[in-house]
Amino acid sequence: MVDHKTNGMLLEVDGIETCYGLSQVLFGLSLAIRPGEMVSLMGRNGMGKTTTIRSIMGLTQARAGTIRFSGQETRRLPSYRIAQLGIGLVPEGRQIFPNLTVTENLVAASTNRLGASDPWTLDKIHALFPRLAERGGNMGNQLSGGEQQMLAIGRALMTNPKLLILDEATEGLAPLIREEIWNCLSLLKSRGQSILVIDKNVGHLTRICDRHYIIERGRTVWSGTSDQLMAEPDLQHRYLGI
Template sequence: MQNILEVHGLQTLYGESHILHGVSFDIKSGETVSIMGRNGMGKSTTLKSILGIAPPRSGSVIYKGEDITRLPTWKRMRRDIAYVPEGRGMFHNLTVKEHLQIAARKNSRGDANWTYDQVLEVFPRLTERLTNKGTQLSGGEQQMLAIGRALLTNPDLLILDEATEGLAPLIRKEIWQVIRQIKDSGVSTIIVDKNIKVLNELCEKHILIVKGKVMFQGDSRSLDDNKAFIEQSLAV
């Protein structure tokens, strides 16, 4: 299976603070991959380096065979990449309906596998909130809106930062069900989350980042074989 994303030797700094130390991994087309690690270990910086929000000092990002390392973020997103940030990125002056409508577009091939109606079918709770401002929603509803908005760009690669962090158990369960639907639809997905059990069931590949370095990379069987080390690395 062909790689959709290849990350090679990312070295990323914030000012004088050296955050990523040679992060490398790849994702195959249609693959669902987890990135795990304690807070402050470099997970979000890895995502932002892929997206160009935090450009790496060195290393490369290859997407669909193209070196996008020096492209601005908006050009990367136009190559069918969607991002659900940790803070969810709600616009205070837009309603739920407007958040979804402004995002809706066909992908670069002219396909629109995810439509406005389909997103509302997946997230029926949003139908009841269409006239509410995005910032008036609960945390769980905002996450639904952020994922729905990302899906409406019809991405080939979806990046979810802290997919279920801080959400109530029932909402988390609903979000995971939707992520499974996304996986079944064939969208390549990167998930940052702390729920090892669900990630182990859902993802084909797992990446553990500790102090800006990849300390583990493998499939779910390898994750089980290294469970003690993984759990120790994630412990506060």
């Protein structure tokens, strides 16, 4: 029997199957992340990337397989308990609180439940994203898409997560804002933050991620390093449409 508390993995997803009603979306999908790694989840639209994230977070419960975080089985836990174990989510669509100010959005999420030695504070988030300091008194629904994404990342970091998950990290953002988000993620990685990211920008992903998983129709069809992915253009064309 494998001792999952000592095998070096922060997150292990093994053979999960997830359905929406009678429609099955994930078919035995597997992936894993080590502490301090930045890993991407790639694939065309509709192949199950967001459902994978929802399954990890307990928002849509997998009906089979195992999900372990920090050695603890989480598949049957409610989503709030999974978040409390140390997973911060930046969801697709951002889902910030529209009727709270930027500062209130950040402070509302603030917690150091796991006792981080150097926890995120409002000042640190402002240093990461100066625009959030400038817009602190604005309501969430008064922000641009890029500012909302910065706020969603800042809000997730204020929970001091062991693992940060971003679903469509730069989707629909202006080029300059995209660069700011990628620079932020690169900085977070350099500080040892574990990250799972979904995005379509293969160039940026291969520059800063350690490893990649490609999924097709709810199954893991390939995994490997950035060098391995860049060496296989046929793979990118087949599964990513590049």
